[in-house]
Amino acid sequence: MAFKSVNLIEQHCKGGRHMTVITRTFRIVTGSLCISMLLIFHSPGPWSYAAESKTYEQIKILVDILGYIKENHVKDVETQDLVYGAASGMVSVLDPFSQFMEPRMHKEMKVETKGEFGGLGIRISIKDNWLSVITPIPGTPAYKMGILPNDRIIKIEGESTKGISLMEAVEKMRGKPNTDVTITVAREVMDENKEPITETKDYTITRAIIKIESVRGRMLDDTIGYVRLIEFTRQTDIDLEKKLHELADEGMKNLILDLRNNPGGLLNIAVDVCDSFLAKDQLIVYTHGRDKARRMDYVAKRNNDFEQIPLIVLVNEGSASGSEIVAGALQDNKRAIIMGSRTFGKGSVQSVISLSDGSALRLTTAHYYTPSGRIIHREEDSEIWGVDPNITVDVPREIQAKLRAQEELIFEKGKKPAPGISEEERVEDELLNRAIQGFKTRELFRKMEISKTAQTEPEQTNDE
Incomplete structure (x- = not known):
């Protein structure tokens, strides 16, 4: 592979001396990088025994490309930019939720899990190679503008999002507070004949500092x-217990x-x-990755004041x-009785590995499984995924969208009309x-055999 590429360079260079300089310099660069990669693959750690000849040859292709670019591209390119680009490319072939984060993005992610960050206020994923909305965060600009779960963002500032990475999308949509960004949304709706059609609409949304009020009641x-x-x-x-x-x-x-x-958010908090x-x-949930024997169980660890309160959970x-x-x-x-519609199906575990x-x-290192062994995660063409409600209400x-506009009605149960919503619009x-x-x-509880005393633990099964 390397000599074939060098021959291409030779064909486009006039004069043997010039060709020799390029080839010699390239071999020095490649040799140094190969030594570095060998040191990495022979260093202590999980990859210690992975440096087989086939793996080395595959890594050498990457090193060869890096060397060619550094020495022969028409513009000077920073090595870090190439390494970051290669890392992003490697991760992009894995799954929609794995990603390489440059230092700035890593810092923003840590801020985000603390409950405050800047942007539009939407959770996104990649679905069928398009940017898809998991959900808007209540009270945020995107929420107030009427963005809905499963909306497909097909353009950001007029540029197509097909094939975009999560990191690229976040960078495009985040910015200074009080600045605008225009996104084009494709949404499936029903026409007058109750047939599904896709409508597109532009939304110009003003960025803001997003403060997440995670518990309301x-x-x-x-x-x-x-x-x-x-x-x-x-x-x-903490806020839930207080409420x-x-x-x-x-x-x-x-x-x-x-x-x-x-x-969603943080696993330990869930x-x-x-x-x-x-x-x-x-048992609350268990996870395992490629090695199914390395199962990790999460169980309830404390007695509490609310383990017997009759409970209904709403999902969509x-x-x-x-x-x-x-x-x-x-x-x-x-x-609990689960009511609503089938959930999204995002049941994969992401481990964040900080780099030097x-x-x-x-x-993505594992998948979640419910106590009975159901997989939550939705793979392509899967039929079993998410959580199906006991009582379906679509x-x-x-x-x-209208309920979003009158969110206060949900909390007040009609006692305090939301500002700006007329009687006819409610x-x-x-x-x-x-x-x-x-x-x-209490009919539902009798039918589902759920009551204050229904504390039967399900059988814990191993996945095969």
């Missing part, structure tokens, strides 16, 4: 408490836990949320990752109403 009546978990940040479990005790002091005897459009509702030692297609873990654990442990220069590798996307939250009715009649 109130009493819906004298006995039914309502808590919405917006996202799993570092503060969520639950506040509602208990107000007379809460039943709880509706709303995980709709919750995109586990801690489950811990608030499960008995000690009940925007419920992903951590929210699917919570819904799946409570469902499999027969601890401040960059990082976000690598809310049309146009109704979801819509009922059918899913929330069904949950309230379920508590009042």
Whole structure:
């Protein structure tokens, strides 16, 4: 491979001396880089025994290309730019959730998990080679503009997003607060004949500092408490416990836990949320990667004040990752009734590996499984994925958009109309109403054999 490429250079160079200089210099560069790669592959660590001849030959191709570019490209190129580009390219062939993060992006990610960052306020993924919205974050610019789960962002500032990486998309959409960015959204809607069609629309959204209020809640009546978990940040479990005790002091005897459009977040926080509702030692979730024998179980570790409160959990297609873990654990442990529509299907574990220069590798290393052994993650052409509700209530996307505009009605249950929403424009939250009715009649709990005393732990199965 290397000599074939050198011959191409020779054919385009006039004069043997010039050819010799290029070839000699290239061989010195290549040799140095190969030695460096050999040192890496022979150093202590997980790759210590991977430096077989075939692996070395494949790595040598990469080194050869790097050497050619450094010596012969028409413009001077920084080695770091080439290495970062190669790293991004390698990771891009893996899966939509793995990514290489340059130092600045790695720093932004750490800020994001703390619950405050700048941008539009949407969680995104790559789906069928297009940028797709997992969910907008309530209260953010994107949320207020009416962006919905499963919207496909086909353009950013007029440029197609087909084939774009997550990192590139984030960089394009983030920016200084109070500046605008225009995105073009493709959305599937129903026409007058109830046939699905795709509509496209431009949204010009003003960037803002995104502060995530991860827990919101109130009493819906004298006995039914309502808590919405917006996202799993570092503060969520603490804020949830505080909110639950506040509602208990107000007379809460039943709880509706709303995980709709919750995109997930930190795994350990999702586990801690489950811990608030499960008995000690009940299985919450388990993970394993390529080596199925290396299974990791997460179980409830403490007794708490709310492990027997009657519970209904609301989910939809925007419920992903951590929210699917919570819904799946409570469902499999027969601890709650799940209502709504099938969840998103993002059940992969990303490990963040910090690198020496401040960059990082976000690598998918395992999948989540519910206590009964169901896989959450949705692969291409999969039929089994996500969490299917016990009671299916599909809310049309146009109704979801209207509910967004009157979010206060969800919390106030009609007691305090949202500003700017007329009586004619108001819509009922059918899913929330069904949950309230379920508590009042108790029929759902009798049918599902779920009650305060239903604490049966499901059989823990190993995946084959």
